[in-house]
Amino acid sequence: MSTVLKQQDDTPGELAVETVSRRPQQGRSKASLERMLNTARELMVERGSEEFTLQEVSQRGKVSIGSIYLRFESKDNLVRAVIGNALEQIAAEEDAMLAGVKAKSRSLADFIPRYVEDYAEVLKENAPLLRLAMQRAEIDPQVSAPGKRSAFRSQEISTNAMLEYREEFGGDDHEIKANAAFQIIFSALARQLSLGSLRESVHDYNWELHKRELGRMALAYLKADI
Amino acid sequence: MSTVLKQQDDTPGELAVETVSRRPQQGRSKASLERMLNTARELMVERGSEEFTLQEVSQRGKVSIGSIYLRFESKDNLVRAVIGNALEQIAAEEDAMLAGVKAKSRSLADFIPRYVEDYAEVLKENAPLLRLAMQRAEIDPQVSAPGKRSAFRSQEISTNAMLEYREEFGGDDHEIKANAAFQIIFSALARQLSLGSLRESVHDYNWELHKRELGRMALAYLKADI
Amino acid sequence: MSTVLKQQDDTPGELAVETVSRRPQQGRSKASLERMLNTARELMVERGSEEFTLQEVSQRGKVSIGSIYLRFESKDNLVRAVIGNALEQIAAEEDAMLAGVKAKSRSLADFIPRYVEDYAEVLKENAPLLRLAMQRAEIDPQVSAPGKRSAFRSQEISTNAMLEYREEFGGDDHEIKANAAFQIIFSALARQLSLGSLRESVHDYNWELHKRELGRMALAYLKADI
Amino acid sequence: MSTVLKQQDDTPGELAVETVSRRPQQGRSKASLERMLNTARELMVERGSEEFTLQEVSQRGKVSIGSIYLRFESKDNLVRAVIGNALEQIAAEEDAMLAGVKAKSRSLADFIPRYVEDYAEVLKENAPLLRLAMQRAEIDPQVSAPGKRSAFRSQEISTNAMLEYREEFGGDDHEIKANAAFQIIFSALARQLSLGSLRESVHDYNWELHKRELGRMALAYLKADI
DNA sequence: TATGAATGAGTATTCATTCAT
DNA sequence: GATGAATGAATACTCATTCAT
Numbered sequence: 001m002s003t004v005l006k007q008q009d010d011t012p013g014e015l016a017v018e019t020v021s022r023r024p025q026q027g028r029s030k031a032s033l034e035r036m037l038n039t040a041r042e043l044m045v046e047r048g049s050e051e052f053t054l055q056e057v058s059q060r061g062k063v064s065i066g067s068i069y070l071r072f073e074s075k076d077n078l079v080r081a082v083i084g085n086a087l088e089q090i091a092a093e094e095d096a097m098l099a100g101v102k103a104k105s106r107s108l109a110d111f112i113p114r115y116v117e118d119y120a121e122v123l124k125e126n127a128p129l130l131r132l133a134m135q136r137a138e139i140d141p142q143v144s145a146p147g148k149r150s151a152f153r154s155q156e157i158s159t160n161a162m163l164e165y166r167e168e169f170g171g172d173d174h175e176i177k178a179n180a181a182f183q184i185i186f187s188a189l190a191r192q193l194s195l196g197s198l199r200e201s202v203h204d205y206n207w208e209l210h211k212r213e214l215g216r217m218a219l220a221y222l223k224a225d226i
Numbered sequence: 227m228s229t230v231l232k233q234q235d236d237t238p239g240e241l242a243v244e245t246v247s248r249r250p251q252q253g254r255s256k257a258s259l260e261r262m263l264n265t266a267r268e269l270m271v272e273r274g275s276e277e278f279t280l281q282e283v284s285q286r287g288k289v290s291i292g293s294i295y296l297r298f299e300s301k302d303n304l305v306r307a308v309i310g311n312a313l314e315q316i317a318a319e320e321d322a323m324l325a326g327v328k329a330k331s332r333s334l335a336d337f338i339p340r341y342v343e344d345y346a347e348v349l350k351e352n353a354p355l356l357r358l359a360m361q362r363a364e365i366d367p368q369v370s371a372p373g374k375r376s377a378f379r380s381q382e383i384s385t386n387a388m389l390e391y392r393e394e395f396g397g398d399d400h401e402i403k404a405n406a407a408f409q410i411i412f413s414a415l416a417r418q419l420s421l422g423s424l425r426e427s428v429h430d431y432n433w434e435l436h437k438r439e440l441g442r443m444a445l446a447y448l449k450a451d452i
Numbered sequence: 453m454s455t456v457l458k459q460q461d462d463t464p465g466e467l468a469v470e471t472v473s474r475r476p477q478q479g480r481s482k483a484s485l486e487r488m489l490n491t492a493r494e495l496m497v498e499r500g501s502e503e504f505t506l507q508e509v510s511q512r513g514k515v516s517i518g519s520i521y522l523r524f525e526s527k528d529n530l531v532r533a534v535i536g537n538a539l540e541q542i543a544a545e546e547d548a549m550l551a552g553v554k555a556k557s558r559s560l561a562d563f564i565p566r567y568v569e570d571y572a573e574v575l576k577e578n579a580p581l582l583r584l585a586m587q588r589a590e591i592d593p594q595v596s597a598p599g600k601r602s603a604f605r606s607q608e609i610s611t612n613a614m615l616e617y618r619e620e621f622g623g624d625d626h627e628i629k630a631n632a633a634f635q636i637i638f639s640a641l642a643r644q645l646s647l648g649s650l651r652e653s654v655h656d657y658n659w660e661l662h663k664r665e666l667g668r669m670a671l672a673y674l675k676a677d678i
Numbered sequence: 679m680s681t682v683l684k685q686q687d688d689t690p691g692e693l694a695v696e697t698v699s700r701r702p703q704q705g706r707s708k709a710s711l712e713r714m715l716n717t718a719r720e721l722m723v724e725r726g727s728e729e730f731t732l733q734e735v736s737q738r739g740k741v742s743i744g745s746i747y748l749r750f751e752s753k754d755n756l757v758r759a760v761i762g763n764a765l766e767q768i769a770a771e772e773d774a775m776l777a778g779v780k781a782k783s784r785s786l787a788d789f790i791p792r793y794v795e796d797y798a799e800v801l802k803e804n805a806p807l808l809r810l811a812m813q814r815a816e817i818d819p820q821v822s823a824p825g826k827r828s829a830f831r832s833q834e835i836s837t838n839a840m841l842e843y844r845e846e847f848g849g850d851d852h853e854i855k856a857n858a859a860f861q862i863i864f865s866a867l868a869r870q871l872s873l874g875s876l877r878e879s880v881h882d883y884n885w886e887l888h889k890r891e892l893g894r895m896a897l898a899y900l901k902a903d904i
Numbered sequence: 905t906a907t908g909a910a911t912g913a914g915t916a917t918t919c920a921t922t923c924a925t
Numbered sequence: 926g927a928t929g930a931a932t933g934a935a936t937a938c939t940c941a942t943t944c945a946t
Binding site: 029032058063064065066067070 | 910
Binding site: 048049131135138139180183184186187188190191192220221 | 274275361364365409410412413414416417418443446447
């Protein structure tokens, strides 16, 4: 895979398989498409990087190399499709998660800890691919564009959910507070999940504790009259 | 550079040049060692990745390829040395930064915002290599081990500094609060600097604003009677 | 298309579609056969080479790849058929051209300049495919054999036409003169049109003889008071 | 070797090994350079085309693939170097040939047949590579440019040699006659040797003029009492 | 008969590492 | 010690041909 990423021909900025893949799939050959995507995802998760060969996808996934190129213009596009799928799935999980949390919560004090808890679960589940998506976004505009859209959307729906409890907020600018809260929460969770890594789980700093304190912090901040 | 990272022969877990490099250097050849390390660092920073060739280091740095292999067992080890140096330098800068901040601060309310501000500067300065260090730590135990030590040290000294103002803390468990505060602060700064990327600069979420709110949040949290 | 050209199974040495193609065609599928031949010819003329893919023929010509293999044993045979068709068409054009020139000419001095002029037109018209035919004849016996036959025929009818004015010839061996004249004319035209080889050593036209006559011709020309 | 020919970085239009190759060679490694050039030339002559693999050059020529890329930026450049060498050698042989022929000839009638004879020998000797050079010139500007220069030079020195006997010429425009004579002689020899195109439209030699003179030549020859 | 999805052998190129000088 | 030329394994991608439907 070349250092210089190969641009896609059509609408740039979309990663959905229908866009990145060469033709809409039906029936039998859908299975083959599935197999190559799954195998590629497996290898990416296993290795924590895009350093797999198409040879490997071919053998492990029982798909011929030619087949891969029948669906994807390049290895880069295959990788993009895997990432695109993951982003889509995460978005769906976020929606479901938020709906669930909102249903159970009567107050901000109900909502925030549950939200932190459940959002952490969603991210944890998808951490390996999310990590790769982030890494790649740094250098591939074709991933960074939809990546940002996806991030924007997360922030939007999370912030809106918080703002449903705005009469409980302290201070004036509720939007700023909600956005900052989202940012801090996401940052902290992301770091904890090595979404941008290093100091990861430094000396067993407790994950459960971390989440609890994070929730408390956000709550105190949001309620504070600063 | 192979996918499977080559283990070092001697004590694993140290990145200091004296460890990663093959022999202690003096005089003339010290200059050559310096040149290869500097050139490699330059290339890594320029590219934002380890995708440079030894050919390039050789030409740009006026060092023969043979020389490089005389000092380093492999390209991997050269990269590790660069990262090791960077971690050491960052540690020194953190020390200096903390000393400065403490000297100027009479209260927690003095300390926290200055700390956030100046720590952000230190990280920003070193972001490119820190990013690489984090990326690599994910897959290379030889980087992740000293990386963790370095992170541990940062947390230690930062936390201790905060605890010098512990009588101003609210709540009971001051250690937990200080550690959580450090975690949250570092997470948020790291994300903002793309140290672990993606959602980076989503719709111009303001850097100055972010830092201010982060400081307020930490302060409110620390002072809160939760 | 492999370097080593695949031999045809049946009678080698013929390129007519009926020979190179797998089965005689009628009605509806005749149109499809036409489409693949035309598309292949188009691509060959456009590129000036055989570097087109069957995929391209399939898409541009609205013919399935399977259809092509139903008519032709291999891509090589498709190419041969295109060349065979072109050679046939050129032969027909040569016949018509000669008839026209002869009808208008009353003497050798009438005939020769017209012949040169009109033959040049015929060759120019068909230059792109003729060029390919010649190139391929060099390495593919299945093209060189009918190519030679076709060249032989051209020389035959051209020479015979000249010999209708033999009483105007100087010297003794009129056949030799006529043949040499044809060779020189064709060579010069071919070179001017970048045609290249083909008719190489057509039926043992003697090399030593050729060189002697070439010298004489140049000499006569150079010394002539025209 | 890609359809789209890779352009050279430095001065375009020269094929001498010193230009096409990556670095000046001396001593030991000169032998290796020689081996790869010879092996490539052998394969090109054997196959009558550029369809050899670097694998083959590596094995047959006892040179590692890496070595080839040490000297040549691409397979295309290796091919160009082989062709460039051949063109240079031919130029030298032409010079020697012309000197020899002139030394032996006292009149145009002496000169022309010897020239035809000896030039034929030079071309015959180098036919295989010349054929390839011409083929490639058609599509590769980096070969066609020096190819034309080389052709121009041939025409220049041959024409000048003929013109040393200009007082024996008939007619008026001796330059035109000499040039036409060269063209016809070269064309005929080239065709006989299956050389193909190259010298195409060397310095705008006029097509209409060429045809007129061609007719005159044929006519003079046919009517001559030789 | 007709289709076009699937196959996989084949090839140019890169670059970490070695080793003769 | 120091050099940098030589090595060759490894890898993305193409396209003629096959064959299940």
